[in-house]
Amino acid sequence: MKKICLVLGTLSLFTLLIASSCSSTKEAVAISDEEKAAFQQKEGDTITIASDAKEYEIIIIEPGFNFWLQSIAKPRNFYSQSYMESRNQIFVANYNLKVMQPMRYDPNLYEQQINYEPNTDYGYEVNYKLYNYFIYFQRKYNQRLGPFIPRI
Template identity: 40%
Template sequence: MKKLLFFGIIASFFIFSCNSNKKFSSENTEKLKSDTIHISNPDLEYDVIIIDAGFSTWFNSYAKPKGFYSQSYLEARNRTWIMEWNNRARNPIRYGNIFDMTIDYDNTTNYGYHVNYMIYNYLVYFQLTNKQQLGGFQARL
């Protein structure tokens, strides 16, 4: 009887743990159809355009679904990585022309989850495909 009860508890724990990942299922994953991604919000007067030949394929294959990271996590990574990106963009002699232009990212503005999510994923993609590390946090999948 004890073995049956123990087996029942283990089985119910296993079933519960399998259902706990529904929040991050493939149904919650946004798919990109173009290599030019345009994100804008006229209320906040920002406009983000990402043009990179391999980003949509990478995003559709590797990006974690929305909701996987918190907005504060994304903002912390974006602040650090964008600060280093801008430093390298301002020093093309030292870092080369891989950083075409600076990114205007105001730490005091709430851009919302979607913008931070897309910028974060692009910066992860950029670091992994170009073998760069943009700051204290290592990009990983």
């Protein structure tokens, strides 16, 4: 069974977050009070999607992500699967590059590589949750995983 595995835990409030871009001119992303509440959650959420037929599994462990997904993220069918697949390919490539540079990027944020094959059809649900996790991750930790500003 192929696995896409993304496991992140609670980070200390005092953890130094290293900026993901060398540029000092980042556009500020507006964060609503409801979104801030999701980011401040301490209880771990675990979202697992698995399918033996397609031989994949995705595990996302992140406090507040499930709440954010249900209350903040765009609803299902807002984005097409092809749109999310193309963004996920960019996000995964950039995320994996940062995982391989633990002296430059915080290894508490970039813990392990994600095995996302561009020619595999993971289906809408996996792409939806992975795409939204990357948006959540970028907004919560003020990171950039591509040339786009992470907006909701």
